[in-house]
Each structure stands twice: as C-alpha cells, then as structure tokens.
Amino acid sequence: MENDSEPRIDRSSSTTDRTSERSNIESLGLSHSKLAYDGNFIRSASGVFMAGEIVFGLLVWTLIGGTEYLHVPPLGWVMFVSVFYWVLTVILFLLYLTMAHTRIPQIPWHILGICFNGSASVLYLTAAVICGVSLNVAIRGRYYFISWVASTIFASLAMVCYAGNTVVNFKSWRSKSEDI
Numbered sequence: 001m002e003n004d005s006e007p008r009i010d011r012s013s014s015t016t017d018r019t020s021e022r023s024n025i026e027s028l029g030l031s032h033s034k035l036a037y038d039g040n041f042i043r044s045a046s047g048v049f050m051a052g053e054i055v056f057g058l059l060v061w062t063l064i065g066g067t068e069y070l071h072v073p074p075l076g077w078v079m080f081v082s083v084f085y086w087v088l089t090v091i092l093f094l095l096y097l098t099m100a101h102t103r104i105p106q107i108p109w110h111i112l113g114i115c116f117n118g119s120a121s122v123l124y125l126t127a128a129v130i131c132g133v134s135l136n137v138a139i140r141g142r143y144y145f146i147s148w149v150a151s152t153i154f155a156s157l158a159m160v161c162y163a164g165n166t167v168v169n170f171k172s173w174r175s176k177s178e179d180i
Contacts (some may be wrong), residue, residue, distance in 0.1 A: 020046045036099045045126040049165035050093045056158035057086035069142035072137050074130045081127040110173035117166040124159035
C-alpha cells in the first residue's frame, strides 16, 4: 500500500535548476578553478626532496612533541625550526603541486627556493646538533631518549633534503639565467 502523504520529487526541475545555477555563477565571472594538478612535479627532484622534507620534518616535531621537551629549553628551538619549516614547506608544496606559482610571476620562485631551502638547511643543521647534544639530559632506555635519538636522525635527514633542494633550485636558476 502506497503512502500518499509522502511528497514526490520532480527530478527534471532539479536538473534545470543546477544548469541555471551554473550559468548564474559563470555570468558573475566565477567559474571552475583554474588550478591544475602537476603530476610531473612529484616525480621531479625538487618534488621528491620536498616530500622528504615534509615527512622527516613531521617526524621530528611529532617525536619531540610527544615527550616532555619543555624541561630541556634548547628543544624548544628544535620544535620552532621543525614546525615553522614544515608548515611553510607544505604550503610551497601545494603551490607547486597545483601550479599556483605560475599565476604569480612577480615572485622569483627559483631565488625564493634557494633562500628558503638554504636557510632551512642551516637551521635544521643547528636543530640536529642541539637535538643530539640534548641527549645527554635524557636517561637511556626511557621513551623520550629513544624519541630524541630518532628526532636527531630525522632532523639530519630533513637537513640533507633541504640542502639537496637548494642545489636543485640553484642549478635550475643557473640554467634559466644562462638562457636570457
């Protein structure tokens, strides 16, 4: 037995509403996103280095953040460096992945990459050294000792990735400047 009190939905009118809604959006000058996905970036040397920077940076600050690092003030510097550069690297990675950087030609992206990655590699070097020196405060066998050892290793790997990306950006900038 069919219940007559249920409202019936006219599916043909909803389709025309969507079409008119799209044309209204387009008439306002709004359209679909013009950002493109650049799958080749992930396979490039810079993309691989940035993926390594993101993974190793995340491991550094999560390993330290999961311990009582506030009792060792130098580890605050390690946390600052790792979180700061991790956030900026994720933003740059998304800009490159969506090719949004091509829509802002006023920014010299190769020079920005050289300066950003160069400063990150120097500051990650200091963070890795500080993290390694701070191991003297930790008690062997405790969970935070193991976390700090691992974060020292991952900070070193992140520094290597940033240094490698600096070299890649420098070579790319150098080849572009020779073309002019």
